[in-house]
């Protein structure tokens with residue numbers, strides 16, 4: 001339980017709020033690069049600020065204030081020029097540092113433009129995403145996390161607009177036991193009503209859950225029935241990149257789930273999936289973006305899809321969960337650790353320090369490999385991944401909305417047959433395991 005005041009402190013993202021100032025110390029993905037190829041100007045709302053992202057005719061990206069400083073017309077309707085974005089109303093032109101460079105309707109010898117600037121933020125492309133930084137200078141480096149920079153992979157970006165605050169999504173990532181209920185018991189209930197028996201999906205009970213801190217956030221560990229502490233889900237676990245990214249996946253299919261605050265009550269959820277089947281994969285010309293819907297044709301949550309089960313669990317708590325009215329148990333220890341961390345990192349920023357996970361050393365930012373359980377793959381694993389991409393398994397997965405699922409399935413099948421023919425699969429990347437440290441906490445749930 002939190003007081004109302006603390007709840008606001010942890011969840012508010014607008015400029016000048018404690019939480020908003022902390023969130024502004026990180027680069028956030030705001031679009032797929034391919035979206036700007038289709039339409040070079042895109043309206044973006046990020047942490048309560050209305051902005052316009054554009055690509056000019058030289059290929060440079062810019063992120064500027066939505067209203068034109070002249071008479072407030074939306075720059076969403078702007079015209080990309082050789083350098084910068086031109087307002088459609090009277091032609092004022094702005095470059096990507098926000099400087100006004102032309103005012104064609106003003107007298108020929110006017111210097112007025114030199115004194116006009118619009119708000120502008122730095123943006124960078126990486127891994128098919130456009131990232132923005134809204135914090136103070138000097139900006140930290142955009143972290144080159146492994147999934148963004150690996151080769152021999154195929155990527156895709158699923159976009160969902162969530163009607164709730166970002167922290168609800170992140171708390172779910174520190175809540176291992178929901179898996180056996182929401183994606184196990186409830187999943188079986190939903191599919192059972194349709195006459196599909198599916199008893200094996202995420203059904204194992206949690207015997208033990210544990211959490212640690214590491215350089216980039218938190219590690220989540222679990223022991224389920226049939227496993228021991230020697231197995232990877234406990235020994236290695238998987239990371240939550242502070243403040244707002246979950247890494248999940250296994251065996252050649254990995255995902256960053258970015259929970260980007262649009263404002264206090266809305267979140268842009270990017271499901272960034274990277275398939276690494278273990279064979280040479282042709283580079284993608286562009287990383288496709290698809291809509292990962294929340295609702296079915298009747299406007300009801302798509303409760304039969306694993307990720308949408310998470311989405312409705314977050315969104316149905318309300319736009320901003322009333323944490324002063326909740327009752328936390330011992331299995332909520334990860335949620336509590338996350339809240340403590342957010343509180344602490346807000347204080348770090350207030351004290352003028354860099355918060356957790358800030359990267360400023362280029363030598364350490366070539367490729368940041370992250371620990372991940374079940375990283376291995378072989379012919380059996382490749383076949384299993386291909387099997388996930390058909391039938392009921394596909395209907396339960398976000399892959400059913402993706403434009404490249406059958407192409408990816410083909411890659412895994414190819415990897416399986418090559419491996420069975422005796423060809424070695426590509427060497428796998430493996431990050432060092434994070435040992436249990438001074439922050440380690442754990443709870444036993446079953447004897």
Ligand code: FES
Pocket residue numbers: 068069070071072073087088089090091092
């Ligand atoms: S409103 Fe933009 S140039 Fe006039």
Ligand SMILES: [Fe+2]
Pocket residue numbers: 178179182183310
């Ligand atoms: Fe979940």
